[in-house]
Amino acid sequence: MVPVRSSPILIPGLKTALTDTAPAPRLVVDLDIIRANYRRLQALAPGSETAAVVKANAYGLGAEQVVPALAEAGCRQFFVAHTSEGREAREALAERSGEIFVFNGFWPAEIDTLRTAGLIPVINDLGQLQQLREHAPDLPCAIHFDTGMNRLGLDARETRAVLDGNLLDGLDVRQIMSHLACADEAGHALNQQQLDRFTAIRNALPGLPASLANSAGVLLGTDYQFDVTRPGLALYGGAPAPGADFDVCVRIEAPVLQVRTLQPGDNVGYGASWTAGRSIRTATIAAGYADGILRACGEGGMARLNGQPVPILGRVSMDLISVDLSDYQGEVHPGDYVHVLGADLDALADHAGTISYELLVRLGLRFNRVYTG
């Protein structure tokens, strides 16, 4: 009988390390950066109150953590798209005070939720104004006047009716607002037109707090800032307009699963869309389009390892991405973390043919989310 081997077969020279858990991608959100961006926006509009737009789960970053962080930085007004998001924001605020406005209109079916969560619906047409009078005349509200975007808000005819007929009398109107269509293009003629129209409305309704500017609108200067500003993107570090730079509060950290050496002629990934022209090192990392690194980020999209560029090679898969280690100085091991987004957020969005807003709100749900600050 041959004795049973009690030790495993060892491959000479191969070192392995035991870890408790497999390395998993994480999403790191720095709440200090969000607070600092809030204070910067407040400093850019010192005569106005800076509110915060936290719709879509605070641009994908987590309303539960982001809303209280903003409150700590002094924010007292929050804007969401849906009533359900408003309820989440109210829960996140817990004992802290704060007005929460719901952009998407007044719907009588939501009256109970609006009351219990203390939410303020934004009225978008005369029908909603009428329903508010009929069903909940005491409920605080805001009024959105459309001044040229033709998306939401009272149109020019309805606006005239409100101003000429004193249709807001007796209602608890907390704010009047409008939204800029082209604030990211400072020279666009529509900016001035919208400003003129909104100024006329504001002058006809003295005493009501007025708000017009989103992040890019704040950068258009004092004329656009009115009583309240409504930035979203800049709070999180996206560039609202060319040249603006706020610090990006979020990065993906994706672990290296394998390091490979490719020979000339070897392909990478689906479609064999990338072929090595010479011998190179690559790393396969555990993140993909399921995590929000859009397929369009492939082939050339920027990732970093210890700050050094390691561009994406070939196509982005659902769960995996290959990166190019050709120019990387140093050793790379499984479990090392490659960073995506961070300061590269806007450049990566550009590379993918989209905007930083879309990259943020598409961040995946399976990350281990880590909040710092």
Ligand SMILES: *Cc1c(COP(=O)(O)O)cnc(C)c1O
């Ligand atoms: C989303 C939104 C904002 C915030 O816009 P940013 O460009 O992210 O600053 C402000 N106002 C309205 C009406 C919005 O829909």
